[in-house]
Amino acid sequence: MKTLGKYSIGMGDRFGHQGAAQLKAVIEAGHKGIDITPVWNKSNREHTIIGTEPSDVRKEADQVTAQAGFHKPYFVDADHINFDTVDRFISSSDFFTIDVASFIGKRATDEDIEAFVEGSLKYAGELNIPGIDKPLHVTAGRIREIAENYLFAAIKASEIYNKIEKEKGKGNFVPEVSMDEVPLPQTPVELFFILKMLGEKNIPAQTIAPKFSGRFNKGVDYVGDVSQFAEEFEADLMVIDYAVKEFGLPSNLKMSVHSGSDKFSIYPVISSIIRKHDKGLHLKTAGTTWLEEVIGLAESGGEALIFVKEIYYKALEKIDELCAPYADVIDINRSMLPSKEEVEGWSSNKFVDSLRHIPENKDYNSNMRQLVHVSFKLAALRMDEYFRLLEANETTVAKCVFDNIYERHICRVFGIN
Numbered sequence: 582m583k584t585l586g587k588y589s590i591g592m593g594d595r596f597g598h599q600g601a602a603q604l605k606a607v608i609e610a611g612h613k614g615i616d617i618t619p620v621w622n623k624s625n626r627e628h629t630i631i632g633t634e635p636s637d638v639r640k641e642a643d644q645v646t647a648q649a650g651f652h653k654p655y656f657v658d659a660d661h662i663n664f665d666t667v668d669r670f671i672s673s674s675d676f677f678t679i680d681v682a683s684f685i686g687k688r689a690t691d692e693d694i695e696a697f698v699e700g701s702l703k704y705a706g707e708l709n710i711p712g713i714d715k716p717l718h719v720t721a722g723r724i725r726e727i728a729e730n731y732l733f734a735a736i737k738a739s740e741i742y743n744k745i746e747k748e749k750g751k752g753n754f755v756p757e758v759s760m761d762e763v764p765l766p767q768t769p770v771e772l773f774f775i776l777k778m779l780g781e782k783n784i785p786a787q788t789i790a791p792k793f794s795g796r797f798n799k800g801v802d803y804v805g806d807v808s809q810f811a812e813e814f815e816a817d818l819m820v821i822d823y824a825v826k827e828f829g830l831p832s833n834l835k836m837s838v839h840s841g842s843d844k845f846s847i848y849p850v851i852s853s854i855i856r857k858h859d860k861g862l863h864l865k866t867a868g869t870t871w872l873e874e875v876i877g878l879a880e881s882g883g884e885a886l887i888f889v890k891e892i893y894y895k896a897l898e899k900i901d902e903l904c905a906p907y908a909d910v911i912d913i914n915r916s917m918l919p920s921k922e923e924v925e926g927w928s929s930n931k932f933v934d935s936l937r938h939i940p941e942n943k944d945y946n947s948n949m950r951q952l953v954h955v956s957f958k959l960a961a962l963r964m965d966e967y968f969r970l971l972e973a974n975e976t977t978v979a980k981c982v983f984d985n986i987y988e989r990h991i992c993r994v995f996g997i998n
């Protein structure tokens with residue numbers, strides 16, 4: 582049976598050039614005694630924008646692991662798929678992020694809702710979950726609300742899961758259920774009953790990606806109350822633990838943190854809580870590698886710097902179009918974006934410092950960083966030139982990719998000093 586290790590990291594490589602540098606970060610963690618399973622993920626949206634196929638990700642993963650002599654498990658994740666988009670991922674993926682966000686809030690039949698409420702009433706009242714100090718308050722009304730909100734999504738998840746299982750065979754892939762791309766967070770009580778639904782539907786989820794409180798904007802730090810996040814995150818872990826036993830879910834079911842790159846202010850909390858309870862974690866990062874390519878090219882100077890400046894000018898022109906698909910997961914203050922005229926005069930260092938995620942640097946600009954984050958499409962439109970520059974400046978770019986994943990992500994989240 583394919584099982585995900587205790588610690589795993591989802592890495593996106595939009596243009597398929599940085600797999601080796603990403604893997605190197607995982608291998609380095611292994612040298613420090615921390616085993617992390619690499620997972621290469623790319624969503625349907627990104628494949629469509631760039632014009633790649635899921636089989637390209639498989640090829641890259643197979644190639645870089647073979648070249649590095651990496652003999653541990655690794656996975657290729659069909660990221661955020663649903664019933665309609667999963668087909669082209671089936672043969673090349675062995676990890677499936679089943680996205681049910683769009684079904685949340687839709688109503689299941691009265692019959693299904695009644696049956697779920699009926700079967701859940703024994704949890705009404707004070708629900709004591711080991712590891713959570715205060716009992717959770719659950720009323721029959723609350724259970725009904727949760728069923729009305731989430732049961733349909735769970736039914737859809739099982740339809741998608743069954744479709745994949747039929748093609749790939751039981752146990753031959755890792756299923757994840759994700760609900761993160763929604764406006765409202767799920768509370769620990771909701772998570773508890775959602776897991777009950779997944780158990781009833783026989784979905785052997787190995788990871789679950791809820792939506793947490795606070796903003797998880799792409800490529801920048803967490804925005805929200807860190808202590809509230811800590812409390813919620815810890816309660817969620819305890820809920821998962823209890824649900825595994827109570828609902829017969831896989832014993833290695835663990836938390837998946839989506840939009841997990843760059844959330845520096847909550848990494849210490851995540852790191853200490855997973856170690857306190859000896860729990861696993863899947864950290865999904867994605868577009869951060871594309872940003873490191875831009876930074877690496879800026880650092881290389883010359884025509885590479887000119888190229889990334891041009892990408893930025895174009896991004897300013899097309900800002901509405903580029904931001905639209907990501908509206909829920911970015912927050913750009915447009916008045917803080919440097920103009921084309923300003924950036925024309927910038928040195929390599931100034932451009933690098935504006936983009937590289939070092940909050941203490943006075944030139945760091947999270948608005949510019951988010952805009953460039955969603956602008957990868959512009960590089961895809963000049964693919965030949967872009968690839969030529971990536972290849973000509975490979976050493977510099979690969980070092981940026983490695984440092985970012987290893988030092989700013991893996992070390993902080995998985996506790997390597």
Ligand SMILES: [Zn+2]
Nearest residue numbers: 759761839840
């Ligand atoms: Zn996600």
